[in-house]
Amino acid sequence: MAAKVRVAVNGYGTIGKRVADAVARQSDMELIGVTKTRPSFEARRAVDAGYPLYLAGDAAPADFAAAGLPVAGRIEDLLKQVDLVVDASPDKVGKANADLYRAAGVRAIFQGGEKSDVAEASFNALGNFSAAHGKRFVRVVSCNTTGLARAVAVLSAKWGVEHWEATLVRRAADPAESKRGPINGILPTFQLPSHHGPDVRTIFPELSIATTAVVVPTTLMHVHVNHVRLRRPPAGSADVITAFRAAPRFRVFAPWEHVDGTPQVMEFARGRGLPFNDMMENVVWEAGLKLDGADLYFFQAIHQESIVIPENIDAIRAMTNPSVDAGASIAQTDRALGLARAPA
Numbered sequence: 001m002a003a004k005v006r007v008a009v010n011g012y013g014t015i016g017k018r019v020a021d022a023v024a025r026q027s028d029m030e031l032i033g034v035t036k037t038r039p040s041f042e043a044r045r046a047v048d049a050g051y052p053l054y055l056a057g058d059a060a061p062a063d064f065a066a067a068g069l070p071v072a073g074r075i076e077d078l079l080k081q082v083d084l085v086v087d088a089s090p091d092k093v094g095k096a097n098a099d100l101y102r103a104a105g106v107r108a109i110f111q112g113g114e115k116s117d118v119a120e121a122s123f124n125a126l127g128n129f130s131a132a133h134g135k136r137f138v139r140v141v142s143c144n145t146t147g148l149a150r151a152v153a154v155l156s157a158k159w160g161v162e163h164w165e166a167t168l169v170r171r172a173a174d175p176a177e178s179k180r181g182p183i184n185g186i187l188p189t190f191q192l193p194s195h196h197g198p199d200v201r202t203i204f205p206e207l208s209i210a211t212t213a214v215v216v217p218t219t220l221m222h223v224h225v226n227h228v229r230l231r232r233p234p235a236g237s238a239d240v241i242t243a244f245r246a247a248p249r250f251r252v253f254a255p256w257e258h259v260d261g262t263p264q265v266m267e268f269a270r271g272r273g274l275p276f277n278d279m280m281e282n283v284v285w286e287a288g289l290k291l292d293g294a295d296l297y298f299f300q301a302i303h304q305e306s307i308v309i310p311e312n313i314d315a316i317r318a319m320t321n322p323s324v325d326a327g328a329s330i331a332q333t334d335r336a337l338g339l340a341r342a343p344a
């Protein structure tokens with residue numbers, strides 16, 4: 001059996017703690033350690049989970065000693081033991097960390113808060129898996145871009161996309177972010193079109209796409225309002241529903257399930273019981289999709305905290321195993337993460 005890929009996670013917050021758990025669940029990967037910059041309930045969680053804890057940034061060893069949290073060393077010590085690091089530090093901090101990774105000679109994955117030039121390739125598993133083959137630095141695109149890229153991958157492969165318009169209704173904060181807002185109001189994003197369209201083109205360079213965005217007072221999920229003109233449209237809406245049901249990492253809710261919006265989606269996720277009650281699939285509503293000639297209208301909901309987790313796992317595999325293809329990696333990742341595959 002091939003040696004397991006030894007992985008570090010630098011930054012153990014919303015994304016990092018989920019990536020760490022996901023790596024620990026893969027039979028072909030080994031989680032060597034995670035980093036924290038200060039003691040917190042999350043640092044304690046890492047210790048309780050048995051993940052060796054290392055210090056990063058301006059972390060002070062005395063703070064961890066005072067909290068009774070055992071520390072195995074600094075990020076530089078951790079990097080000496082791994083093949084690859086997943087950087088899940090805050091927006092733009094990843095770029096500053098890149099020098100550490102270069103000096104240590106390790107492969108690195110960055111998140112969507114970094115600009116695309118931080119890495120050799122931007123990545124989405126359904127969209128451009130092979131772009132990460134053999135690369136040393138790869139960026140997994142943001143939550144919104146991941147959601148859009150998955151849908152583009154499904155629709156463009158089957159029917160071709162003439163043009164894509166999307167308005168992104170964005171959550172104001174993650175559930176634990178008590179200092180962000182707004183808590184009452186709708187904030188238009190005064191960048192027209194928004195940056196999300198160009199970000200999708202880092203995966204699909206030829207795609208004609210324009211996006212706009214608003215921020216709303218919710219923590220649960222983003223919702224995308226999509227209008228897509230298809231090149232070779234199928235006979236009807238049912239064909240598109242069938243395609244989304246057959247695609248990995250999509251969950252289609254039928255009208256009889258009475259999932260009216262994101263509250264019921266997250267209640268479904270709580271009942272399913274994946275770690276953190278995550279919802280790693282794009283959520284599509286049968287009743288919220290209509291094909292009118294070549295014009296397809298559909299909503300999709302994106303769980304911002306977890307949608308990029310399977311993509312990070314696939315990026316690790318694509319970078320370190322040039323013989324693995326998208327289908328095999330996605331299936332392996334999803335089995336290990338307990339993502340139910342919807343019946344075709």
Ligand code: NAD
Pocket residue numbers: 010011012013014015016035036037038056057058088089090091092093097111112113114141142143174304305308
């Ligand atoms: P977060 O603030 O929840 O976690 C970041 C962690 O990194 C914190 O624990 C922080 O203490 C730590 N950190 C700070 N400085 C560091 C340093 N110098 N070295 C190592 N760690 C450091 O942030 P997050 O939401 O997990 O976001 C991480 C990345 O993932 C960002 O690029 C973000 O844009 C992207 N992302 C976030 C979401 C989301 O909805 N939260 C979704 C997709 C992508």
